[in-house]
Amino acid sequence: MIKDRPGFDLLSEERIKAALKTDLLGNRVYAFWSVGSTNEFAYRRALQGDLEGVLVIAEQQTKGKGRKSRDWDSPFYKGLWFSLILRPDIQSSQAGLLPYLAGVSVAEAVENLLKLTPDLKWPNDLLFQGKKFCGILSEVEFENGKVKFIILGIGINVNQKPDEFPEQYQHQATSLRQNYNSRIDRAELLAEVLYCLEQNYKSIATYGLNEIVSKWKKRCPQFGKEIVIMQDDVQVQGQFVDIDDNGCLILQTESGATKKIVAGDIRF
Amino acid sequence: MKPKEIQKLIELVEKSDISELEVSRWGRRVRITKSSTVSVAKSSADSVVISSTPPPIRPLSAITAPVASVETIEIPAPAKAPDQNVFEVKSPMVGTFYRAPAPDATPYVQVGDIVSQNQVLCIIEAMKLMNEIESEVRGRIIEISVENARPVEYNQVLFKIEKL
Numbered sequence: 091m092i093k094d095r096p097g098f099d100l101l102s103e104e105r106i107k108a109a110l111k112t113d114l115l116g117n118r119v120y121a122f123w124s125v126g127s128t129n130e131f132a133y134r135r136a137l138q139g140d141l142e143g144v145l146v147i148a149e150q151q152t153k154g155k156g157r158k159s160r161d162w163d164s165p166f167y168k169g170l171w172f173s174l175i176l177r178p179d180i181q182s183s184q185a186g187l188l189p190y191l192a193g194v195s196v197a198e199a200v201e202n203l204l205k206l207t208p209d210l211k212w213p214n215d216l217l218f219q220g221k222k223f224c225g226i227l228s229e230v231e232f233e234n235g236k237v238k239f240i241i242l243g244i245g246i247n248v249n250q251k252p253d254e255f256p257e258q259y260q261h262q263a264t265s266l267r268q269n270y271n272s273r274i275d276r277a278e279l280l281a282e283v284l285y286c287l288e289q290n291y292k293s294i295a296t297y298g299l300n301e302i303v304s305k306w307k308k309r310c311p312q313f314g315k316e317i318v319i320m321q322d323d324v325q326v327q328g329q330f331v332d333i334d335d336n337g338c339l340i341l342q343t344e345s346g347a348t349k350k351i352v353a354g355d356i357r358f
Numbered sequence: 359m360k361p362k363e364i365q366k367l368i369e370l371v372e373k374s375d376i377s378e379l380e381v382s383r384w385g386r387r388v389r390i391t392k393s394s395t396v397s398v399a400k401s402s403a404d405s406v407v408i409s410s411t412p413p414p415i416r417p418l419s420a421i422t423a424p425v426a427s428v429e430t431i432e433i434p435a436p437a438k439a440p441d442q443n444v445f446e447v448k449s450p451m452v453g454t455f456y457r458a459p460a461p462d463a464t465p466y467v468q469v470g471d472i473v474s475q476n477q478v479l480c481i482i483e484a485m486k487l488m489n490e491i492e493s494e495v496r497g498r499i500i501e502i503s504v505e506n507a508r509p510v511e512y513n514q515v516l517f518k519i520e521k522l
Contacts, residue, residue: 182450183512186484213485228487232450240487322507336452336512337485352484352509353454 100167101147101276109277114291115174115284117143124166126153129243132173133229136239140175145284147172154245163256169265170246170280174287177239178294182232185240186337186352187299189214190306192226192242195287197309203282204270210309212330212339212356221264223247244283248274303333312356317341319354326351369470445495447517449510453484457506465506471499472522479517482510497521 103121110116118140125131125148132146151164151171164171178188193214200208200216208216208223216224227243247255247265255263266274290302307313310330318327319341326349328341339351449455457465457480466478473479473493482489501518504510 183452185451185489186453186487189485189487226486230487230489232489235450337487338452350452350509352452353486 099276101149101170101280105277106145106147106280109281110284111281112284112288114143115288116145117141118145120144120146122146122148124148124150124152127151127243128171128173129227129229129241132175132241132243133231136175136231136241142175142177142239144175145172146174147280163259163263164245165250165254168250168254169248170244170276170283172280173241173243174284175239175241176291178237178291180237180294180299182230182235182237183336184299185230185232185237187303187335188230188237188240188337189226189228189242190333190337191290191294191299191302192228192244192287194302194305194309195290196224196226196244196246196283198286198290199279199282200266202286203279204266204274206266206269208309209311210306212310212312213353218264218269221262223264223266223269242287246279246283248276248279300335303337307333318357319351320357321351321354326354365470365472372470443521444500445497445519445521446515447479447491447493447519449482449512449514449516450491451482451484451489452512453482453487453489453510455504455506455508455510455516456481456483457502467499467502467517469499469502473497473499473519491516493517493519495519495521 101121103119106116106119106121120131120135122128122131125146128146128148128151130153132140132144135144135146148164148171150166154164154171176188180188193210193216196216197208197210200206206218208218211217211222214226215222224244224246226245229241229243231238231240247263249267250263250265252260252264252268266279290305293301312330315330316328317330318325319339326341326343328343328349330339331342331348332340334340334350341349341351343349457467459466459481466480467473473496475494475496476492478490478492479499480491482491497519499517500520503515503517510516
Protein backbone atom coordinates (compact mmCIF):
# COMPACT_ATOMS: atom_id res chain seq x y z
CA MET A 91 0.00 0.00 0.00
CA ILE A 92 1.17 3.52 -0.77
CA LYS A 93 1.89 6.05 1.94
CA ASP A 94 1.66 9.72 1.15
CA ARG A 95 4.92 11.52 0.46
CA PRO A 96 4.94 15.30 0.31
CA GLY A 97 6.19 16.63 -3.01
CA PHE A 98 5.24 13.55 -4.98
CA ASP A 99 2.01 13.17 -6.91
CA LEU A 100 1.57 9.60 -5.76
CA LEU A 101 -1.88 8.13 -5.55
CA SER A 102 -1.93 7.10 -1.93
CA GLU A 103 -5.13 6.07 -0.22
CA GLU A 104 -5.06 9.28 1.84
CA ARG A 105 -4.57 11.47 -1.21
CA ILE A 106 -7.34 9.72 -3.13
CA LYS A 107 -9.77 9.92 -0.26
CA ALA A 108 -9.05 13.61 0.24
CA ALA A 109 -9.82 14.29 -3.44
CA LEU A 110 -12.97 12.15 -3.78
CA LYS A 111 -16.39 13.78 -3.80
CA THR A 112 -18.49 10.62 -4.00
CA ASP A 113 -20.49 8.64 -1.45
CA LEU A 114 -20.49 5.22 -3.04
CA LEU A 115 -17.55 4.94 -5.42
CA GLY A 116 -14.29 4.78 -3.55
CA ASN A 117 -15.95 3.98 -0.21
CA ARG A 118 -13.08 1.57 0.16
CA VAL A 119 -9.75 2.12 -1.59
CA TYR A 120 -7.00 -0.37 -2.31
CA ALA A 121 -4.03 1.68 -3.57
CA PHE A 122 -0.96 -0.23 -4.76
CA TRP A 123 2.48 0.68 -5.99
CA SER A 124 2.29 -2.21 -8.37
CA VAL A 125 -0.19 -4.98 -9.01
CA GLY A 126 -0.60 -7.64 -11.72
CA SER A 127 -3.98 -6.39 -12.84
CA THR A 128 -6.41 -4.20 -10.91
CA ASN A 129 -9.30 -6.07 -12.57
CA GLU A 130 -8.03 -9.39 -11.32
CA PHE A 131 -7.59 -8.09 -7.77
CA ALA A 132 -11.04 -6.48 -7.77
CA TYR A 133 -12.62 -9.64 -9.18
CA ARG A 134 -11.12 -11.71 -6.38
CA ARG A 135 -12.29 -9.20 -3.78
CA ALA A 136 -15.81 -9.22 -5.23
CA LEU A 137 -15.90 -13.01 -5.15
CA GLN A 138 -14.95 -12.78 -1.51
CA GLY A 139 -17.91 -10.53 -0.86
CA ASP A 140 -16.54 -6.98 -1.05
CA LEU A 141 -19.37 -4.51 -1.42
CA GLU A 142 -20.00 -2.23 -4.37
CA GLY A 143 -18.06 0.97 -4.64
CA VAL A 144 -14.67 -0.60 -3.94
CA LEU A 145 -11.86 1.08 -5.87
CA VAL A 146 -8.68 -0.79 -6.74
CA ILE A 147 -5.94 1.42 -8.15
CA ALA A 148 -2.26 0.92 -8.88
CA GLU A 149 0.62 3.16 -9.88
CA GLN A 150 1.69 0.39 -12.21
CA GLN A 151 0.20 -2.82 -13.56
CA THR A 152 2.62 -5.54 -14.50
CA LYS A 153 -0.02 -7.58 -16.32
CA GLY A 154 -2.53 -4.96 -17.41
CA LYS A 155 -5.13 -6.68 -19.49
CA GLY A 156 -6.64 -5.76 -22.82
CA ARG A 157 -9.02 -7.64 -25.06
CA LYS A 158 -8.09 -11.25 -25.82
CA SER A 159 -5.31 -11.06 -23.23
CA ARG A 160 -3.53 -8.32 -25.18
CA ASP A 161 -1.23 -6.23 -23.03
CA TRP A 162 -2.28 -2.84 -21.81
CA ASP A 163 0.76 -0.69 -21.17
CA SER A 164 0.32 0.87 -17.73
CA PRO A 165 3.62 2.47 -16.72
CA PHE A 166 4.42 3.72 -13.24
CA TYR A 167 3.10 7.12 -12.23
CA LYS A 168 1.85 8.15 -15.70
CA GLY A 169 -1.79 7.28 -15.76
CA LEU A 170 -4.86 6.12 -13.93
CA TRP A 171 -5.16 2.34 -13.83
CA PHE A 172 -8.11 1.31 -11.76
CA SER A 173 -11.09 -0.98 -11.31
CA LEU A 174 -14.41 -0.58 -9.57
CA ILE A 175 -16.79 -3.14 -8.13
CA LEU A 176 -20.46 -2.52 -8.90
CA ARG A 177 -23.43 -4.67 -7.98
CA PRO A 178 -26.29 -3.34 -10.10
CA ASP A 179 -29.71 -4.96 -9.93
CA ILE A 180 -30.09 -5.85 -13.60
CA GLN A 181 -30.74 -8.92 -15.76
CA SER A 182 -27.78 -10.77 -17.27
CA SER A 183 -29.08 -10.03 -20.78
CA GLN A 184 -28.63 -6.29 -20.12
CA ALA A 185 -25.08 -6.56 -18.79
CA GLY A 186 -23.68 -5.53 -22.18
CA LEU A 187 -25.01 -2.02 -21.59
CA LEU A 188 -22.94 -1.43 -18.46
CA PRO A 189 -19.60 -0.69 -20.14
CA TYR A 190 -21.22 2.32 -21.87
CA LEU A 191 -21.68 3.81 -18.42
CA ALA A 192 -17.92 3.92 -17.97
CA GLY A 193 -17.21 5.36 -21.42
CA VAL A 194 -19.73 8.17 -21.06
CA SER A 195 -18.54 9.02 -17.56
CA VAL A 196 -14.85 9.29 -18.47
CA ALA A 197 -15.77 11.54 -21.43
CA GLU A 198 -17.88 13.79 -19.20
CA ALA A 199 -15.16 14.01 -16.57
CA VAL A 200 -12.53 15.01 -19.14
CA GLU A 201 -14.89 17.64 -20.50
CA ASN A 202 -15.75 19.03 -17.06
CA LEU A 203 -12.17 19.22 -15.84
CA LEU A 204 -10.10 19.94 -18.93
CA LYS A 205 -12.67 21.48 -21.31
CA LEU A 206 -11.72 18.96 -23.96
CA THR A 207 -14.25 16.83 -25.83
CA PRO A 208 -13.02 13.34 -26.57
CA ASP A 209 -14.67 11.00 -29.10
CA LEU A 210 -16.13 7.66 -28.12
CA LYS A 211 -15.39 4.77 -30.42
CA TRP A 212 -17.42 1.58 -30.30
CA PRO A 213 -17.34 -0.50 -28.25
CA ASN A 214 -15.67 1.66 -25.65
CA ASP A 215 -12.49 3.53 -26.48
CA LEU A 216 -11.88 7.22 -25.90
CA LEU A 217 -9.88 9.11 -28.46
CA PHE A 218 -8.50 12.44 -29.59
CA GLN A 219 -8.02 12.77 -33.36
CA GLY A 220 -8.24 9.01 -33.76
CA LYS A 221 -5.63 8.29 -31.08
CA LYS A 222 -6.65 6.34 -28.01
CA PHE A 223 -6.08 7.59 -24.48
CA CYS A 224 -8.56 5.47 -22.54
CA GLY A 225 -9.58 1.83 -22.71
CA ILE A 226 -12.26 0.05 -20.72
CA LEU A 227 -12.33 -3.67 -20.06
CA SER A 228 -15.00 -5.13 -17.84
CA GLU A 229 -15.64 -8.50 -16.27
CA VAL A 230 -18.98 -9.74 -15.06
CA GLU A 231 -20.22 -12.52 -12.84
CA PHE A 232 -23.81 -13.77 -13.01
CA GLU A 233 -26.03 -15.53 -10.54
CA ASN A 234 -29.53 -16.85 -11.22
CA GLY A 235 -29.89 -14.90 -14.46
CA LYS A 236 -28.88 -11.59 -12.92
CA VAL A 237 -25.67 -9.62 -12.56
CA LYS A 238 -23.97 -10.59 -9.30
CA PHE A 239 -21.21 -8.03 -9.80
CA ILE A 240 -19.34 -6.24 -12.54
CA ILE A 241 -15.75 -5.05 -12.49
CA LEU A 242 -15.27 -1.93 -14.57
CA GLY A 243 -11.61 -1.71 -15.52
CA ILE A 244 -10.54 1.72 -16.72
CA GLY A 245 -7.12 2.70 -18.02
CA ILE A 246 -6.42 6.36 -18.78
CA ASN A 247 -3.18 7.66 -20.27
CA VAL A 248 -2.77 10.90 -18.35
CA ASN A 249 0.72 12.36 -18.26
CA GLN A 250 2.74 10.44 -20.85
CA LYS A 251 4.78 12.43 -23.34
CA PRO A 252 4.66 11.18 -26.96
CA ASP A 253 8.02 9.40 -26.74
CA GLU A 254 7.03 7.65 -23.53
CA PHE A 255 4.75 5.20 -25.32
CA PRO A 256 6.25 1.97 -26.60
CA GLU A 257 7.28 2.52 -30.22
CA GLN A 258 4.66 0.15 -31.64
CA TYR A 259 1.84 2.16 -30.03
CA GLN A 260 3.10 5.68 -30.73
CA HIS A 261 1.01 6.17 -33.90
CA GLN A 262 -2.23 5.10 -32.20
CA ALA A 263 -1.86 6.20 -28.55
CA THR A 264 -2.08 9.57 -26.91
CA SER A 265 -2.42 10.99 -23.42
CA LEU A 266 -4.53 13.73 -21.89
CA ARG A 267 -1.39 15.80 -21.29
CA GLN A 268 -0.60 15.80 -25.00
CA ASN A 269 -4.01 17.31 -25.70
CA TYR A 270 -4.20 19.62 -22.70
CA ASN A 271 -0.61 20.78 -23.07
CA SER A 272 0.00 20.70 -19.37
CA ARG A 273 0.53 18.24 -16.58
CA ILE A 274 -2.69 16.95 -15.02
CA ASP A 275 -3.39 16.24 -11.36
CA ARG A 276 -4.34 12.57 -11.43
CA ALA A 277 -6.15 12.53 -8.08
CA GLU A 278 -8.36 15.40 -9.23
CA LEU A 279 -9.10 13.63 -12.51
CA LEU A 280 -9.87 10.36 -10.72
CA ALA A 281 -12.25 12.18 -8.38
CA GLU A 282 -14.06 13.75 -11.35
CA VAL A 283 -14.35 10.42 -13.20
CA LEU A 284 -15.78 8.73 -10.13
CA TYR A 285 -18.14 11.65 -9.57
CA CYS A 286 -19.54 11.44 -13.13
CA LEU A 287 -19.71 7.66 -12.90
CA GLU A 288 -21.62 7.80 -9.64
CA GLN A 289 -24.12 10.36 -10.99
CA ASN A 290 -24.74 8.22 -14.08
CA TYR A 291 -24.90 5.01 -12.09
CA LYS A 292 -27.50 6.46 -9.73
CA SER A 293 -29.53 7.74 -12.69
CA ILE A 294 -30.06 4.15 -13.92
CA ALA A 295 -32.59 3.55 -11.16
CA THR A 296 -34.76 6.36 -12.54
CA TYR A 297 -34.02 6.50 -16.26
CA GLY A 298 -32.68 3.02 -17.03
CA LEU A 299 -29.60 2.18 -19.04
CA ASN A 300 -31.09 3.46 -22.29
CA GLU A 301 -30.50 7.03 -21.15
CA ILE A 302 -26.78 6.24 -20.81
CA VAL A 303 -26.74 4.73 -24.29
CA SER A 304 -28.38 7.87 -25.70
CA LYS A 305 -25.62 9.96 -24.16
CA TRP A 306 -23.03 7.57 -25.53
CA LYS A 307 -24.39 7.78 -29.10
CA LYS A 308 -24.18 11.60 -29.03
CA ARG A 309 -20.47 11.39 -28.25
CA CYS A 310 -19.71 8.84 -30.96
CA PRO A 311 -18.85 10.50 -34.30
CA GLN A 312 -19.37 7.22 -36.19
CA PHE A 313 -22.94 6.85 -35.00
CA GLY A 314 -25.32 7.02 -37.96
CA LYS A 315 -22.39 6.87 -40.40
CA GLU A 316 -21.09 4.25 -42.79
CA ILE A 317 -18.46 2.15 -40.99
CA VAL A 318 -16.24 -0.86 -41.55
CA ILE A 319 -15.76 -3.37 -38.75
CA MET A 320 -12.94 -5.89 -38.67
CA GLN A 321 -13.79 -9.13 -36.89
CA ASP A 322 -10.59 -11.13 -36.93
CA ASP A 323 -10.13 -11.66 -40.69
CA VAL A 324 -13.68 -10.81 -41.69
CA GLN A 325 -14.73 -7.33 -42.70
CA VAL A 326 -18.31 -6.11 -42.41
CA GLN A 327 -19.59 -2.83 -43.76
CA GLY A 328 -22.76 -0.85 -43.25
CA GLN A 329 -24.44 2.03 -41.47
CA PHE A 330 -24.15 2.20 -37.67
CA VAL A 331 -27.89 2.67 -37.01
CA ASP A 332 -28.39 1.71 -33.39
CA ILE A 333 -27.31 0.09 -30.13
CA ASP A 334 -29.90 -2.46 -29.04
CA ASP A 335 -31.20 -3.42 -25.60
CA ASN A 336 -28.35 -5.89 -25.09
CA GLY A 337 -25.76 -3.27 -26.00
CA CYS A 338 -25.02 -4.70 -29.45
CA LEU A 339 -24.10 -2.49 -32.39
CA ILE A 340 -26.75 -2.67 -35.11
CA LEU A 341 -25.35 -2.37 -38.59
CA GLN A 342 -27.55 -1.90 -41.62
CA THR A 343 -25.89 -3.39 -44.66
CA GLU A 344 -26.28 -2.23 -48.27
CA SER A 345 -29.04 -4.78 -48.90
CA GLY A 346 -31.10 -3.23 -46.09
CA ALA A 347 -30.61 -6.19 -43.76
CA THR A 348 -29.51 -5.51 -40.19
CA LYS A 349 -26.61 -7.24 -38.51
CA LYS A 350 -25.92 -7.46 -34.79
CA ILE A 351 -22.28 -6.90 -33.78
CA VAL A 352 -20.86 -7.72 -30.35
CA ALA A 353 -17.13 -7.38 -30.97
CA GLY A 354 -14.71 -5.99 -33.50
CA ASP A 355 -12.51 -3.06 -34.41
CA ILE A 356 -14.04 -0.14 -36.24
CA ARG A 357 -11.87 1.17 -39.06
CA PHE A 358 -12.10 4.77 -40.14
CA MET B 359 -1.78 -46.63 -15.26
CA LYS B 360 -2.44 -42.99 -14.45
CA PRO B 361 -6.04 -41.70 -14.38
CA LYS B 362 -5.21 -39.25 -17.18
CA GLU B 363 -4.01 -42.07 -19.42
CA ILE B 364 -7.12 -44.08 -18.69
CA GLN B 365 -9.22 -41.05 -19.48
CA LYS B 366 -7.46 -40.73 -22.85
CA LEU B 367 -8.20 -44.36 -23.60
CA ILE B 368 -11.85 -43.85 -22.71
CA GLU B 369 -11.96 -40.95 -25.15
CA LEU B 370 -10.38 -43.12 -27.86
CA VAL B 371 -12.96 -45.86 -27.39
CA GLU B 372 -15.79 -43.37 -27.27
CA LYS B 373 -14.81 -41.73 -30.53
CA SER B 374 -14.15 -45.00 -32.35
CA ASP B 375 -16.40 -47.77 -33.60
CA ILE B 376 -14.72 -50.43 -31.48
CA SER B 377 -16.63 -51.72 -28.52
CA GLU B 378 -13.74 -52.96 -26.41
CA LEU B 379 -10.08 -52.09 -25.89
CA GLU B 380 -7.51 -53.78 -23.75
CA VAL B 381 -4.12 -52.29 -23.00
CA SER B 382 -1.38 -53.70 -20.86
CA ARG B 383 1.49 -51.82 -19.36
CA TRP B 384 3.87 -52.57 -16.52
CA GLY B 385 2.02 -55.74 -15.74
CA ARG B 386 -1.31 -54.08 -15.38
CA ARG B 387 -4.06 -54.37 -17.87
CA VAL B 388 -6.91 -52.03 -18.49
CA ARG B 389 -9.93 -53.12 -20.46
CA ILE B 390 -12.44 -50.54 -21.59
CA THR B 391 -15.79 -51.84 -22.76
CA LYS B 392 -18.39 -49.72 -24.46
CA SER B 393 -21.67 -50.72 -22.94
CA SER B 394 -24.93 -50.48 -24.85
CA THR B 395 -27.07 -50.87 -21.79
CA VAL B 396 -27.35 -47.50 -20.22
CA SER B 397 -29.85 -48.35 -17.56
CA VAL B 398 -26.97 -48.85 -15.15
CA ALA B 399 -26.11 -45.17 -15.33
CA LYS B 400 -28.82 -44.24 -12.89
CA SER B 401 -26.60 -42.63 -10.33
CA SER B 402 -23.62 -40.43 -10.97
CA ALA B 403 -21.18 -42.99 -9.64
CA ASP B 404 -22.44 -45.61 -12.05
CA SER B 405 -21.60 -43.89 -15.29
CA VAL B 406 -17.98 -45.07 -15.14
CA VAL B 407 -17.48 -48.46 -13.62
CA ILE B 408 -14.00 -49.54 -12.64
CA SER B 409 -13.82 -53.05 -11.26
CA SER B 410 -10.90 -55.25 -10.47
CA THR B 411 -11.15 -58.91 -11.41
CA PRO B 412 -8.76 -61.76 -10.66
CA PRO B 413 -5.97 -62.01 -13.22
CA PRO B 414 -6.98 -64.08 -16.22
CA ILE B 415 -4.57 -66.26 -18.19
CA ARG B 416 -1.51 -64.21 -18.85
CA PRO B 417 -1.29 -63.32 -22.53
CA LEU B 418 1.97 -64.04 -24.32
CA SER B 419 2.52 -60.42 -25.17
CA ALA B 420 2.57 -59.35 -21.57
CA ILE B 421 6.09 -60.32 -20.78
CA THR B 422 7.29 -57.31 -18.85
CA ALA B 423 5.95 -58.10 -15.39
CA PRO B 424 3.40 -60.28 -13.69
CA VAL B 425 -0.12 -59.11 -14.20
CA ALA B 426 -1.46 -57.83 -10.95
CA SER B 427 -5.00 -57.11 -11.91
CA VAL B 428 -7.25 -56.12 -14.71
CA GLU B 429 -9.19 -52.94 -14.47
CA THR B 430 -12.37 -53.10 -16.44
CA ILE B 431 -13.93 -49.81 -17.34
CA GLU B 432 -17.41 -49.74 -18.72
CA ILE B 433 -18.65 -46.61 -20.29
CA PRO B 434 -22.21 -46.10 -21.42
CA ALA B 435 -22.77 -45.36 -25.10
CA PRO B 436 -23.06 -41.58 -25.13
CA ALA B 437 -25.76 -41.43 -27.80
CA LYS B 438 -28.15 -43.28 -25.57
CA ALA B 439 -27.39 -41.39 -22.40
CA PRO B 440 -30.58 -40.37 -20.63
CA ASP B 441 -31.32 -36.65 -20.93
CA GLN B 442 -31.70 -36.00 -17.21
CA ASN B 443 -28.07 -36.92 -16.81
CA VAL B 444 -26.95 -34.37 -19.36
CA PHE B 445 -26.46 -30.81 -18.20
CA GLU B 446 -26.68 -28.04 -20.77
CA VAL B 447 -24.52 -24.97 -20.24
CA LYS B 448 -26.27 -21.95 -21.74
CA SER B 449 -25.03 -18.48 -22.57
CA PRO B 450 -26.11 -15.86 -20.02
CA MET B 451 -25.74 -13.07 -22.56
CA VAL B 452 -25.39 -12.21 -26.24
CA GLY B 453 -21.75 -12.25 -27.21
CA THR B 454 -18.83 -14.02 -28.83
CA PHE B 455 -17.88 -17.48 -27.64
CA TYR B 456 -14.20 -18.07 -26.88
CA ARG B 457 -12.79 -21.44 -25.92
CA ALA B 458 -9.46 -20.01 -24.75
CA PRO B 459 -8.30 -16.89 -22.87
CA ALA B 460 -6.25 -15.71 -25.88
CA PRO B 461 -6.15 -16.60 -29.59
CA ASP B 462 -2.94 -18.62 -29.23
CA ALA B 463 -3.75 -20.19 -25.86
CA THR B 464 -4.87 -23.76 -25.18
CA PRO B 465 -8.66 -24.16 -24.95
CA TYR B 466 -10.05 -24.39 -21.43
CA VAL B 467 -11.71 -27.75 -22.17
CA GLN B 468 -12.00 -30.42 -24.86
CA VAL B 469 -14.68 -33.01 -25.57
CA GLY B 470 -14.10 -35.93 -23.21
CA ASP B 471 -12.58 -33.83 -20.43
CA ILE B 472 -13.83 -34.41 -16.93
CA VAL B 473 -14.64 -31.03 -15.42
CA SER B 474 -15.18 -30.15 -11.82
CA GLN B 475 -17.78 -27.77 -10.44
CA ASN B 476 -16.72 -24.13 -10.90
CA GLN B 477 -14.09 -25.03 -13.51
CA VAL B 478 -13.87 -22.40 -16.26
CA LEU B 479 -15.27 -23.65 -19.58
CA CYS B 480 -15.17 -20.62 -21.85
CA ILE B 481 -15.44 -16.85 -22.13
CA ILE B 482 -18.35 -14.89 -23.56
CA GLU B 483 -17.40 -11.41 -24.68
CA ALA B 484 -19.63 -8.53 -25.64
CA MET B 485 -18.62 -4.87 -25.86
CA LYS B 486 -15.32 -5.67 -24.10
CA LEU B 487 -17.28 -7.13 -21.24
CA MET B 488 -15.95 -10.57 -20.38
CA ASN B 489 -17.80 -13.34 -18.65
CA GLU B 490 -15.98 -16.50 -17.66
CA ILE B 491 -18.47 -19.33 -17.67
CA GLU B 492 -17.90 -21.98 -15.07
CA SER B 493 -19.35 -25.45 -14.91
CA GLU B 494 -22.20 -25.77 -12.46
CA VAL B 495 -21.76 -29.54 -12.30
CA ARG B 496 -19.03 -32.15 -12.17
CA GLY B 497 -19.08 -34.21 -15.31
CA ARG B 498 -17.69 -35.09 -18.70
CA ILE B 499 -17.90 -32.74 -21.67
CA ILE B 500 -19.81 -34.66 -24.33
CA GLU B 501 -20.42 -31.82 -26.75
CA ILE B 502 -19.06 -28.36 -27.45
CA SER B 503 -22.04 -26.93 -29.27
CA VAL B 504 -20.50 -23.75 -30.70
CA GLU B 505 -17.35 -23.15 -32.73
CA ASN B 506 -14.68 -20.89 -31.28
CA ALA B 507 -15.08 -17.14 -31.94
CA ARG B 508 -18.71 -17.50 -33.10
CA PRO B 509 -21.53 -15.21 -31.99
CA VAL B 510 -23.97 -16.68 -29.49
CA GLU B 511 -27.44 -15.66 -28.47
CA TYR B 512 -28.86 -15.32 -24.97
CA ASN B 513 -29.68 -18.78 -23.58
CA GLN B 514 -27.99 -20.63 -26.49
CA VAL B 515 -26.56 -24.05 -25.53
CA LEU B 516 -22.74 -23.92 -25.39
CA PHE B 517 -21.79 -27.26 -23.83
CA LYS B 518 -23.39 -30.55 -22.97
CA ILE B 519 -21.98 -32.17 -19.88
CA GLU B 520 -22.71 -35.69 -18.75
CA LYS B 521 -23.04 -35.47 -15.00
CA LEU B 522 -20.80 -37.72 -12.96
